[in-house]
Amino acid sequence: MAGNHDTFPRLMLEHARVRPDHPATREKDLGIWQTWTWRQVADEVRALACGLAAQGFRRGMHLAIIGDNRPRLYWSMLAAQCLGGVPVPMYQDAPAAEFMFVLNDAEIDFAVVEDQEQVDKVLEAKPQVPTLAHIYYDDPRGMRNYEGVTSFERLQQVGREFDRANPGFFDAEVANGRTDDVSVMLYTSGTTGKPKGVRQTHHAFISAAAGGCGFDKLGPDDSILSYLPMAWVGDHLFSLAQWVYAGFTINCPESGDTVMTDLREIGPTYYFAPPRVFENLLTQVMIRMEDASRPKRWIFHRFMDVARRCGAELLDGRPVATGDRLGYALGQLLVYGPLRNVLGMSRIRVAYTAGAAIGPDLFRFYRSIGINLKQLYGSTETCAYVCLQPDGGVKLDTVGLPAPGVEVRIADGGEVLVRGPMLLKEYYKRPDATAESIDGEGFFHTGDAGYFDSDGHLKIIDRAKDVGKLRNGGIFAPNYIENKVKFFPHIKEAVAFGDGRDMVCAFVNIDIGSVGNWAERRGLAYSGYTDLAAKPEVYELIRECVEQVNAEFAADPAVADSQIHRFLVLHKELDPDDDELTRTRKVRRGFVAEKYAVLIDALYSGKAVQHIATQVKFEDGRTGMVAADLVIAEAKTFTSDVAQRAA
Amino acid sequence: MSAESERRIGDVILALENISLAFGGVKALSDVSFDVREHEIRAIIGPNGAGKSSMLNVINGVYHPQLGRITFRGTQRKQMVPHEAARQGIARTFQNIALFKGMTVLDNIMTGRNLRMKATIVEQAIHFGRAKREELENRAKVEEIIDFLQIQHIRKTPVGRLPYGLMKRVELARALAAEPSLLLLDEPMAGMNVEEKQDMCRFILDVNEQYGTTMVLIEHDMGVVMDISDRVVVLDYGRKIGDGTPDEVRANKAVIDAYLGVAH
Numbered sequence: 001m002a003g004n005h006d007t008f009p010r011l012m013l014e015h016a017r018v019r020p021d022h023p024a025t026r027e028k029d030l031g032i033w034q035t036w037t038w039r040q041v042a043d044e045v046r047a048l049a050c051g052l053a054a055q056g057f058r059r060g061m062h063l064a065i066i067g068d069n070r071p072r073l074y075w076s077m078l079a080a081q082c083l084g085g086v087p088v089p090m091y092q093d094a095p096a097a098e099f100m101f102v103l104n105d106a107e108i109d110f111a112v113v114e115d116q117e118q119v120d121k122v123l124e125a126k127p128q129v130p131t132l133a134h135i136y137y138d139d140p141r142g143m144r145n146y147e148g149v150t151s152f153e154r155l156q157q158v159g160r161e162f163d164r165a166n167p168g169f170f171d172a173e174v175a176n177g178r179t180d181d182v183s184v185m186l187y188t189s190g191t192t193g194k195p196k197g198v199r200q201t202h203h204a205f206i207s208a209a210a211g212g213c214g215f216d217k218l219g220p221d222d223s224i225l226s227y228l229p230m231a232w233v234g235d236h237l238f239s240l241a242q243w244v245y246a247g248f249t250i251n252c253p254e255s256g257d258t259v260m261t262d263l264r265e266i267g268p269t270y271y272f273a274p275p276r277v278f279e280n281l282l283t284q285v286m287i288r289m290e291d292a293s294r295p296k297r298w299i300f301h302r303f304m305d306v307a308r309r310c311g312a313e314l315l316d317g318r319p320v321a322t323g324d325r326l327g328y329a330l331g332q333l334l335v336y337g338p339l340r341n342v343l344g345m346s347r348i349r350v351a352y353t354a355g356a357a358i359g360p361d362l363f364r365f366y367r368s369i370g371i372n373l374k375q376l377y378g379s380t381e382t383c384a385y386v387c388l389q390p391d392g393g394v395k396l397d398t399v400g401l402p403a404p405g406v407e408v409r410i411a412d413g414g415e416v417l418v419r420g421p422m423l424l425k426e427y428y429k430r431p432d433a434t435a436e437s438i439d440g441e442g443f444f445h446t447g448d449a450g451y452f453d454s455d456g457h458l459k460i461i462d463r464a465k466d467v468g469k470l471r472n473g474g475i476f477a478p479n480y481i482e483n484k485v486k487f488f489p490h491i492k493e494a495v496a497f498g499d500g501r502d503m504v505c506a507f508v509n510i511d512i513g514s515v516g517n518w519a520e521r522r523g524l525a526y527s528g529y530t531d532l533a534a535k536p537e538v539y540e541l542i543r544e545c546v547e548q549v550n551a552e553f554a555a556d557p558a559v560a561d562s563q564i565h566r567f568l569v570l571h572k573e574l575d576p577d578d579d580e581l582t583r584t585r586k587v588r589r590g591f592v593a594e595k596y597a598v599l600i601d602a603l604y605s606g607k608a609v610q611h612i613a614t615q616v617k618f619e620d621g622r623t624g625m626v627a628a629d630l631v632i633a634e635a636k637t638f639t640s641d642v643a644q645r646a647a
Numbered sequence: 648m649s650a651e652s653e654r655r656i657g658d659v660i661l662a663l664e665n666i667s668l669a670f671g672g673v674k675a676l677s678d679v680s681f682d683v684r685e686h687e688i689r690a691i692i693g694p695n696g697a698g699k700s701s702m703l704n705v706i707n708g709v710y711h712p713q714l715g716r717i718t719f720r721g722t723q724r725k726q727m728v729p730h731e732a733a734r735q736g737i738a739r740t741f742q743n744i745a746l747f748k749g750m751t752v753l754d755n756i757m758t759g760r761n762l763r764m765k766a767t768i769v770e771q772a773i774h775f776g777r778a779k780r781e782e783l784e785n786r787a788k789v790e791e792i793i794d795f796l797q798i799q800h801i802r803k804t805p806v807g808r809l810p811y812g813l814m815k816r817v818e819l820a821r822a823l824a825a826e827p828s829l830l831l832l833d834e835p836m837a838g839m840n841v842e843e844k845q846d847m848c849r850f851i852l853d854v855n856e857q858y859g860t861t862m863v864l865i866e867h868d869m870g871v872v873m874d875i876s877d878r879v880v881v882l883d884y885g886r887k888i889g890d891g892t893p894d895e896v897r898a899n900k901a902v903i904d905a906y907l908g909v910a911h
Binding site for chain 2: 029030031032141142144254255257258261
């Protein structure tokens with residue numbers, strides 16, 4: 001897009017001019033997909049913007065947006081932008097107390113909310129939010145007896161009257177917008193301290209949208225399902241920025257519970273989901289296959305073997321033997337095609353996942369049945385746009401190449417630094433935080449540690465603050481090591497040590513379900529977790545896993561030093577009740593190191609056995625002791641060139 | 648069933664006077680009188696075997712009392728059969744769910760619209776003209792109810808595969824599809840867990856508020872009854888022993904004795 005289409009409202013009006021009858025927004029309402037064309041969307045936004053203006057919304061003000069993905073909420077964001085205001089989408093599932101912080105921090109006067117549930121929460125927060133004066137709701141259900149709130153229809157009606165009385169107003173306001181105006185304020189999740197409002201300009205989000213659309217060749221004929229929280233930067237990029245940039249169609253599901261059905265009905269061409277969604281889908285498929293008749297199961301497993309062998313290679317356009325090619329074509333007809341259809345992924349050209357580590361089996365499964373699943377890397381501060389995996393160059397453990405227009409640099413400590421047009425303008429009212437995260441050269445400090453592999457792909461390994469150094473200077477990224485180990489279904493939890501030491505050692509928790517099942521199939525009797533964990537057979541099983549990880553590490557010179565030399569299987573499961581894990585099941589590294597100091601000493605002092613007694617808290621609140629003599633096992637390590645030859 | 652109807656308790660729409668019902672020598676109801684006002688939620692409570700379900704069956708014409716007068720919307724009722732009750736705007740749900748297990752949720756709710764379809768079976772079979780138009784109109788109404796009761800996600804699921812709480816909700820949806828002026832609920836919350844009960848209470852109140860539907864409900868859970876009803880009738884061994892607001896009933900000595908027992 002050329003010319004002065006450098007703000008979202010101007011882009012929207014351009015679509016209304018160029019493709020007035022092209023579908024822009026769909027929503028399933030009362031069982032039927034309703035469509036709004038670009039012309040209709042522009043008209044709705046115009047009425048809204050005029051309504052807000054008539055009620056006193058002015059340039060630079062903030063408009064809170066709270067609710068599930070509804071067309072009107074997306075339009076409200078555009079309406080605020082038309083007036084030079086800033087939409088502030090908020091997480092709709094947060095309790096009223098959390099609303100309060102954001103509403104106050106952003107000095108919200110106007111809020112557009114979805115339904116009664118959200119209105120109740122906003123009204124609960126209102127007494128503590130002195131600025132909040134105007135509340136509009138989308139869904140009138142249950143709203144009859146509320147006072148001091150206005151319906152969406154009423155707001156648009158006011159707007160249409162205002163528009164008739166001031167005909168030039170709307171166009172003048174849109175013309176007044178500048179590309180470096182702030183277009184949206186997104187709050188960081190606040191896992192580290194209070195949430196911060198990240199201010200992004202039109203220019204930043206349009207650059208990110210343009211880069212992404214160009215990279216994956218997205219155009220007006222694409223279609224996506226908008227179902228992830230509107231307050232999340234990813235949704236803002238896909239469902240607003242790229243939507244208004246490329247002019248494709250966004251589809252809003254009927255409700256949170258119907259997403260899978262809606263996905264199938266819409267058959268999007270472009271899809272985003274966090275790893276857990278892909279995992280749930282796969283689990284459902286597998287469960288249904290288990291229930292299928294024997295011939296169907298046989299066909300499924302036969303062809304999934306073929307897909308595993310060559311599906312991903314075919315997707316990447318790499319050479320594949322003719323026999324496999326034929327097998328895959330047949331599988332396409334019998335298994336992969338119908339399966340993609342059931343998943344609602346028949347039309348998908350590009351699917352992305354991000355946000356957490358995705359398991360290798362999971363990733364390979366989707367790619368092998370012909371779904372172009374890729375990973376990306378970014379954050380709220382970078383419009384979710386830093387690295388993308390190119391078609392034909394997808395690697396499981398990297399996040400891809402720096403995206404067009406983005407510079408990525410690795411700092412001395414391993415931290416990933418990025419620079420480009422998509423960087424945040426500032427944190428709202430937090431000049432200290434802004435100064436801290438953007439350095440003199442304009443690089444943003446992501447807080448993530450990573451490195452480039454030999455193909456120039458960025459590999460994110462850990463949070464920068466967790467990364468340490470081995471005594472020989474090699475990098476030590478505990479989460480990276482632990483995640484690698486934890487991908488084995490037999491291993492539930494792992495804690496790696498090595499900062500300031502000569503080598504890496506680890507504690508391992510077995511997965512009682514998976515290993516228990518394994519033991520039963522072998523006729524191995526055990527009485528409980530502690531007993532099972534101490535079995536020599538189990539140690540052997542875990543050793544194999546650890547050695548596989550070591551071989552993988554050895555093949556990559558950057559992490560060759562991270563190979564696990566010695567490990568032990570803990571006598572009890574790490575548990576949030578014993579303060580060893582957080583409630584979200586993250587290891588509390590410092591606490592564990594202190595509590596099990598004797599075991600760490602044993603790992604590094606070369607002892608073969610160590611006695612330990614630990615106090616545990618049972619679920620009913622009583623406490624007891626668990627004692628065991630733990631065996632410390634050695635794992636084979638590899639030198640990098642041996643591994644390379646093997647690989 | 649207009650969306651604008653206010654929730655305002657109006658005049659008596661159903662009056663039961665001196666109802667007595669006996670099956671051979673067993674007296675299920677003796678000399679029970681009470682009335683139901685428009686837009687109210689009226690509860691019938693009582694220990695097991697008190698005659699609650701019999702009372703409901705009398706109201707919708709399944710049982711015919713030997714004595715007594717029933718006046719519904721100003722007309723005194725003669726012998727009546729259930730489908731006539733349905734025609735007059737009385738719908739009900741059952742204590743033991745009575746849905747078509749093999750049919751989808753949507754189809755089950757559509758059956759609630761049956762009385763409103765005028766097309767003949769032949770027209771419906773070829774799905775043409777009047778039949779098609781009616782189907783579309785009725786489907787729109789059903790979708791409104793599906794949205795109202797938040798069961799969009801199970802629209803196409805066979806009822807037999809649903810958990811109990813959702814089946815109950817589907818049954819309520821089917822009763823609502825008939826756009827009843829009087830809705831009879833036979834233990835709508837039996838066998839539900841606390842969360843399902845809360846949901847159901849919310850829906851009953853919402854229906855009453857949104858559509859102004861008058862309801863008569865039987866319920867064992869005292870907390871529920873006291874929270875959502877406007878007035879309560881208490882039966883014991885087929886006799887009425889109390890009638891009034893939840894607070895009045897709670898303070899009624901005969902009711903306390905019936906529920907807690909008395910030392911004889």
